[in-house]
Each structure stands twice: as C-alpha cells, then as structure tokens.
Amino acid sequence: MMRLDKFLCETGFGTRSQVKALLKKGLVTVNQETVKQPEQKIDEDRDQVECAGKEAVYAPFVYLMLHKPAGVVSATQDRKEQTVLDLIEEPSWKQLFPVGRLDKDTEGLLLLTNDGELAHQLLSPRKHVDKIYYAKVAGRVTAEHAAKFLEGLDIGEKRCTLPADLVIQKSGEESEVEITIREGKYHQIKRMFESIGCQVTYLKRLRMGTLVLDDTLFAGQYRPLTKEEVYKLKTQAAGERTGALDEQP
Numbered sequence: 001m002m003r004l005d006k007f008l009c010e011t012g013f014g015t016r017s018q019v020k021a022l023l024k025k026g027l028v029t030v031n032q033e034t035v036k037q038p039e040q041k042i043d044e045d046r047d048q049v050e051c052a053g054k055e056a057v058y059a060p061f062v063y064l065m066l067h068k069p070a071g072v073v074s075a076t077q078d079r080k081e082q083t084v085l086d087l088i089e090e091p092s093w094k095q096l097f098p099v100g101r102l103d104k105d106t107e108g109l110l111l112l113t114n115d116g117e118l119a120h121q122l123l124s125p126r127k128h129v130d131k132i133y134y135a136k137v138a139g140r141v142t143a144e145h146a147a148k149f150l151e152g153l154d155i156g157e158k159r160c161t162l163p164a165d166l167v168i169q170k171s172g173e174e175s176e177v178e179i180t181i182r183e184g185k186y187h188q189i190k191r192m193f194e195s196i197g198c199q200v201t202y203l204k205r206l207r208m209g210t211l212v213l214d215d216t217l218f219a220g221q222y223r224p225l226t227k228e229e230v231y232k233l234k235t236q237a238a239g240e241r242t243g244a245l246d247e248q249p
C-alpha cells in the first residue's frame with residue numbers, strides 16, 4: 001500500500017505539488033471513483049488509478065543513449081537555448097534528465113534517464129567513472145604532453161587533475177587525440193589542453209564507463225539502451241570503480 005500522491009509522482013504525473021493540483025481538480029480516479037485526498041492509500045498492484053484519463057502504471061526507468069549534436073545545451077530546460085531534451089520525443093512526464101553535462105559545442109555520448117540513483121552513482125566523484133573523448137587540438141601534441149597528462153595538470157583548481165591517458169592519433173599543427181579522464185570538472189578537457197598551450201577545436205565523447213556511443217546513431221539521434229548495457233552500467237556503477245580502462249587488456 002502507498003500514498004496516492006506518491007504513486008502518481010512515481011508513475012510520472014509530476015512533482016508532489018503538481019500531483020496535488022491534479023487531485024484537487026478532480027482529475028484522478030481510483031477504481032473509477034474520483035479521489036481528491038493525496039494521502040489516500042492505494043494498493044499499487046491491484047487498484048486501477050487514472051489521471052486525466054490515462055492509466056497510472058509503473059513504468060520501468062527509461063535509459064536513452066543520445067548522440068548529442070553541437071549547439072544544444074545539456075539541460076532539461078532553458079529559456080533561450082535548445083536543450084538535449086528538446087530532441088526527445090518521449091513524453092516529458094517521464095522526467096528524463098541528462099547524466100552530467102557536455103558543453104554546448106561538444107558532441108557525442110550523453111545518457112538520459114529518470115533513474116536518479118544510477119545517475120548519482122555514475123556522477124559521484126568517488127567512483128571515478130572513466131570518460132573517453134576524441135579531440136582535435138590546435139597545436140602539436142607530443143609524448144611529453146601525454147606524460148604530463150598522466151602526472152596530472154594544474155588547471156587552476158585546488159588539486160591537480162587525476163591521471164588522464166592521452167593517445168596521440170595525429171601530431172601536427174592540428175593534432176588528434178583520444179583522452180580518458182576520470183572526473184568531470186567544468187570544461188575539463190579544454191582547460192587541460194589550455195594548460196599546455198593548445199586549444200581544443202572539436203570534442204566528442206565516445207564512452208562513459210562501460211557505455212559506448214553507438215556509431216550507427218547520427219548526431220541528434222537516440223535509442224534506448226539495451227538490457228545488457230543497462231545491466232553493465234548498473235553493476236559497474238554499484239562497484240567502487242567504473243573503468244572503461246579496467247576492461248582493457
């Protein structure tokens with residue numbers, strides 16, 4: 001048994017106050033009878049609850065992999081800018097949100113979910129979830145730079161950055177790299193390259209923990225995670241470390 005307002009919130013009809021307003025308006029029925037009291041107890045397995053004509057059923061959590069395009073912000077709403085959620089056709093009552101932020105001009109893997117616990121675990125600084133990015137950089141990136149990235153860089157924070165792995169794919173006036181970081185400071189990768197006198201001109205996230213960007217998704221497209229992807233994310237997020245690197249030979 002549980003409170004009706006809690007059940008409506010958990011089945012996606014809004015926040016506690018939004019749900020209370022719906023109840024007050026007489027839009028909620030339990031077994032075809034209008035109920036206005038938020039504290040009314042219901043049997044969530046047996047009672048038939050409807051809100052504005054829609055049945056309230058426990059939807060499992062939603063997990064979407066978005067290939068974020070450049071030009072949209074990683075927020076649920078914004079007065080001026082297009083947000084990542086504006087790209088999603090799923091009904092807004094699912095209360096999806098992005099797990100972490102990519103800069104407006106960054107592309108690539110972004111997980112959208114309404115599973116607050118998983119998001120919390122993946123974002124927890126204690127977990128050091130590995131994130132892998134591909135970057136184009138103005139300036140020559142060298143093996144000496146890679147050694148510095150591994151040592152940790154001073155980007156103006158209290159502490160140096162955690163060791164980051166830099167794989168140089170092309171070194172020249174414009175360099176191309178793959179970089180793995182284990183934390184998520186504001187503009188972290190751009191600031192790391194600035195600290196060695198280079199500028200990131202293009203950034204794309206390829207991987208977060210065990211989750212790999214599906215290369216069949218074009219920028220702006222998304223798809224639900226497979227059961228296996230969800231399972232792997234959850235089991236690793238529940239553990240102490242979630243390392244993309246941990247899996248590599």
Ligand code: URA
Nearest residue numbers: 103106187188189190
């Ligand atoms: N580092 C950045 O500088 N930007 C991002 O969007 C992600 C990591």
